[in-house]
Amino acid sequence: MNTYRPPLDDIRFAFETFDFDGQLGGIEKFSDFDLDTCMTLLEQYAKYCADVLVPLNKKGDDVGVKFDPATKTVALPDGFKEAYQGFCDNGFLTIPWNPEYGGMGAPVAVSTMAGEVLIAANKAFSMCSGLTTGLIEALEAHGSEEQKAAYLPNLISGVWSATMCLTEPQCGTDLGLISTVATPDGDSYLLSGTKIWITFGEHDMVDNIVHLVLARLPDAPPGIKGISAFIVPKVLEDGSRNPIFCGGTDHKMGIHASPTCVMNLENARGWMVGEPNRGMRSMFVMMNAARLNVGIEGVALGEAAYQAALMFAKDRRQSRSLDPAKQDRSASADNILVHPDVRRMLLEVKSTNEALRGLVAWIAVAADVAHHATDEAVRERAEDLVALLTPIIKSFGSERGFHNVSLAMQVCGGAGYTKDWPIEQYLRDVRIAMIYEGTNHIQALDLVGRKLPMHGGRLLRVFSDEITNAIRDSAGTPEMAEFLEPLKAEAKRLTATTMELGGKLPTDPELLGAIASNYLNQFALVTLAYVWVREAKAALGRPDGDPVRQSKLQCARYYMQMVLPEAAAYAAKVAVGKGVVTDIDVDLL
Amino acid sequence: MNTYRPPLDDIRFAFETFDFDGQLGGIEKFSDFDLDTCMTLLEQYAKYCADVLVPLNKKGDDVGVKFDPATKTVALPDGFKEAYQGFCDNGFLTIPWNPEYGGMGAPVAVSTMAGEVLIAANKAFSMCSGLTTGLIEALEAHGSEEQKAAYLPNLISGVWSATMCLTEPQCGTDLGLISTVATPDGDSYLLSGTKIWITFGEHDMVDNIVHLVLARLPDAPPGIKGISAFIVPKVLEDGSRNPIFCGGTDHKMGIHASPTCVMNLENARGWMVGEPNRGMRSMFVMMNAARLNVGIEGVALGEAAYQAALMFAKDRRQSRSLDPAKQDRSASADNILVHPDVRRMLLEVKSTNEALRGLVAWIAVAADVAHHATDEAVRERAEDLVALLTPIIKSFGSERGFHNVSLAMQVCGGAGYTKDWPIEQYLRDVRIAMIYEGTNHIQALDLVGRKLPMHGGRLLRVFSDEITNAIRDSAGTPEMAEFLEPLKAEAKRLTATTMELGGKLPTDPELLGAIASNYLNQFALVTLAYVWVREAKAALGRPDGDPVRQSKLQCARYYMQMVLPEAAAYAAKVAVGKGVVTDIDVDLL
DSSP: OOOOOOOHHHHHHHHHHTTHHHHHTTOGGGTTOOHHHHHHHHHHHHHHIIIIIHHHHHHHHHHOOEEETTTTEEEOOTTHHHHHHHHHHTTGGGTTSOGGGTOOOOOHHHHHHHHHHHHHHOHHHHHHHHHHHHHHHHHHHHOOHHHHHHHHHHHHHTSEEEEEEOOBTTBSSOGGGOOOEEEEETTEEEEEEEEEEEETSSOSSSSEEEEEEEEBOTTOOSGGGGBEEEEEESBOTTSOBOSEEEEEEOOBSSOTTSOEEEEEEEEEEEEEESSTTBHHHHHHHHHHHHHHHHHHHHHHHHHHHHHHHHHHHHHOBOSOOSSGGGOOTTSSSOBGGGSHHHHHHHHHHHHHHHHHHHHHHHHHHHHHHHHHOSSHHHHHHHHHHHHHHHHHHHHHHHHHHHHHHHHHHHHHTHHHHBTTSTHHHHHHHHHGGGTSSSOHHHHHHIIIIIITTGGGGHHHHHHHHHHHHHHHHHTTOGGGHHHHHHHHHHHHHHHHHHHHHHHHGGGOHHHHHHHHHHHHHHHHHHHHHHHHHHHHHHHHTSOTTOHHHHHHHHHHHHIIIIITTHHHHHHHHHHHOSHHHHSSOGGGO | OOOOOOOHHHHHHHHHHTTHHHHHTTOGGGTTOOHHHHHHHHHHHHHHIIIIIHHHHHHHHHHOOEEETTTTEEEOOTTHHHHHHHHHHTTGGGTTSOGGGTOOOOOHHHHHHHHHHHHHHOHHHHHHHHHHHHHHHHHHHHOOHHHHHHHHHHHHHTSEEEEEEOOBTTBSSOGGGOOOEEEEETTEEEEEEEEEEEETSSOSSSSEEEEEEEEBOTTOOSGGGGOEEEEEESBOTTSOBOSEEEEEEOOBSSOTTSOEEEEEEEEEEEEEESSTTOHHHHHHHHHHHHHHHHHHHHHHHHHHHHHHHHHHHHHOBOSOOSSGGGOOTTSSSOBGGGSHHHHHHHHHHHHHHHHHHHHHHHHHHHHHHHHHOSSHHHHHHHHHHHHHHHHHHHHHHHHHHHHHHHHHHHHHTHHHHBTTSTHHHHHHHHGGGGTSSSOHHHHHHIIIIIITTGGGGHHHHHHHHHHHHHHHHHTTOGGGHHHHHHHHHHHHHHHHHHHHHHHHGGGOHHHHHHHHHHHHHHHHHHHHHHHHHHHHHHHHTSOTTOHHHHHHHHHHHHIIIIITTHHHHHHHHHHHOSHHHHSSOGGGO
16 A cells, blocks of 8 residues: 655755755855755655655565575566666766766755655665665765776766675674685785675666675784775676675565675675775765665654554544544544544654654755865864764664654554555564664764764764754744753753763773663754754744644644653663673673 | 573562462462472473474464465464464363363463463464463353353363454444344344454364354444354354355464454354343453463563573674773674673563563462452452553553564664564564554553542552552561662652542543553553562572572662663653643644
8 A cells, every 4th residue: 555655845844944045055066956946856756756666665575585596696576677777767866976977966965855755665675776875975085086987977877786795794893803805916806705784785676786895905904904995896897797696685574675685705806995904984984874864764664654654543433532522423433533642652753753854854954064065164063963963863763763663553553563554564674774884872882982072072062052052043932932941951951961971981981881872862852852943943933824833833842742751761771870781790691 | 593492480480479379379279289380380381382383483474374265264384283283282271271171270370471481482373272262261251051061171172262253344442333243043143244353263273263253133232332242163063164254364564373364254153152232241351361461472572582682692792892801802802792782782671571571470370369269358459450450461561572572683783683583573473462452552541541440449559558568578678778769769659640640530531541551651660660679579588699689689670770760751741641632733643
């Protein structure tokens, strides 16, 4: 059942709230891309997703990918190749890239929000272009001019796709354990080793697949400082097959139409990207963008599940309103939207998901500012926000997304558990987002261990300024008081939690690991409260009868009263410290 | 991969803590069933589950059930029929039933905890006997002597299985909407209608299936007061086929080897159970036991997932301890159990799951006391606890169980998302527990709307006495202070929340629906804190070096400090009231 409608109106609202035109208008590169133009582009993009990709989503899940051990090839479900071709022919892959290599040169903010729609339409499908995006970014940042010229045009157009080959059986989170070896051979290298969990490592939608492979030179130092990055194309320039072969695909809970491959390199030829032993730099370029996009997976499938649940609820009659005055005597039962708990579940999803979308839109615009603003102070400020909030988007977005899809299933009762509705697929597909691109705890360590102390705490000060400014901007608006007071209280509590930690963390390394996950959640809840203050203010700027005005205000109200109280519980857990996990006998687990 | 070991030691610990022998020892019926005897029985039961049913679990998931539209039959995966036969031949289905009809006459507490092991071993398989249990209870309570003699022996031995035919396309939660009709025909009835979501409605493991069907007499009053219950066997006494046919099976996220059937009654012959228009009474007998067992599903799969995650963690090395002193320099990475967040996740699961198991053991023993104690005051007290805490076990057990399985997956990273490990199946299988046998919100309405006001608030007083007594019993033990103080504080907060509600609910019906789910969670967290106080006290009774002593104390400590703080957040949400959900424009959702 096709229940998904791309939420373009709310994407536009989020962009307007965070001043898309004001932020990007002064940037020469984006002179052709005001918000109206970008929304027109998103409309075309969303139409293609809804018309072509949504109908393939369940089919992809049912059929999955087929690995042929004889030919070491992977076949995608019927229709995927044609859909991918059409997607590329429309130029949808080119949105944010350099026009010099065939890109459209539009803001990353636009391709980011397009990503939400693409993932919601067909998450498995979205993963192919997602990985290609990663290599394009790595090449733009660290590739030689020759490499850019050789690879970027075909990657940007979508004629070729790309992968990230990081994980090996003995190393996932800890890439320092990588053992794949790259032996110099003339001006290139021969790589041998086994990589696992390679998304779209092998498939039949394109003619060539360009792998970015992490490996060690024979004389490399051990650990993370001995890793180099290599481009290893499936098909070499002379048309011969490079010996990087798929050894099988994993069977997973979800994203069945996204092949997750074991890749065996048997003296495969590769070319180094960037400098020797500095491969992690290229990888982090890919990872940061990827982390933002993984956070969006939670928003995307949370939205899709919400829409399905709402459609179900609008049609379903069951039991009587608890308030006799609200009972519909013309029917034998009332519509379930009359029940407070059904509304509670829907508002829980909507109020967290729209705030997460607003957060992503804000940070995606900031990413463009960080790269292209002419004023260095403006650039730095935007860069700080992107660095600070990306781990929060990845972790909280994926965690809350999973929770939200589960809530949407609950609205539908037994129907939600069956394959007659798309929610159970969304639940299976979204769960991986908490794990890949750095588990959610790795995000928390990044936030607390790297981003907070960075530049003497500057990132946090930039964020605090944002909150202070938002509160000041609304202080004269009486209707804003109900939103400002909870934000103020929880921002104050977060500051207290952070100060307390700041005094302890430098001398207590394990405390970091013990509190990071709960701290990130506390931080995230305050961040979303900030987003709601911005969106509530924007909503109050709309005329009285405008439905967006009331819709946003009732969501913001729900969030402040019914979601934000969780921040105090996380603060209480952070305050417990580490003893409760470190001072145990682990053999008794 | 077979990672599950039945947790018999903890089941025994829970029974001892809640004084199995002391509670049941004075009951004549159970004179042959002291704890030692019952544990021996559970050992045999657990061995069969581990040896025969665990190996079929993944296979059942992979293969699923096969419906043949031509013959209207349903085939289970190979091996299920033989496994069921063996299960019945061992007498495992007979544990709690009346010896007069072939039962073993053992305490329900024993079959309840056996249920945990059975579900963990193979949840899909467990559902067949689970449904049979329901009909046996309904017949024992409301069947005629003739009906008991005709059906109970074959149901208790397992030669026949049973179903509950409640739901119809237009009615799930709201059974008042049932439209299946039963027309009198001699001393029996002819039933016509369609039932959906009938678990094991058709299958090939037994020769006859006895359906308990809710339907209306032609002259029945509308709504819930016009429903009667009928026994409708698949095969009639003369060997002819009764026209109740399977019209198809649902495709679901999980429990693939448990057929979920559409059942079409085409003038099927049935016999009334109990009185006309009083069918809901029979159904509630089945439902109450079923609700306890659904709560156990969360415990069962939470435990199974925990064990798999722990096995993974013990073997996995990744990254370095944040504390240099704890780094293992003999290897290139440390075991992940050294990382505080891995411990946090495991303790989160263990501390909630063991408390839930303790709660189930307590209430299951109370169920036996409620039925069989000679002292009426003792019976009443036990009955009150069962009535009050069953909705909490069903709702919180299933919700936390789902969360716990997800946490266990997170411990395993990407491996947990693949079918190489059993956790992804557990996650899919456990999710339905939040929905069936009355959605979790229905449990919350039952708690707040029925159980709290029942007998002038007596149930709550009985529960409060339990807490008061537990605190008094430990007041002289200094080591108990760290557990008593948090329990006292949160019990006090719960009392305040309840008093506040008590003043408002009688005049504000919608408030009930708005707060019930959050109130149940607050109540559940306090209940589990009470269980931990009992278990910590019991653990302190063990000698100093006993591993159980330290294991229980470190779990109790984790729970009090890191889980119980969530109760305050739920209290804050309850205090918000209803306006945030009732005073919205529902068209703007």
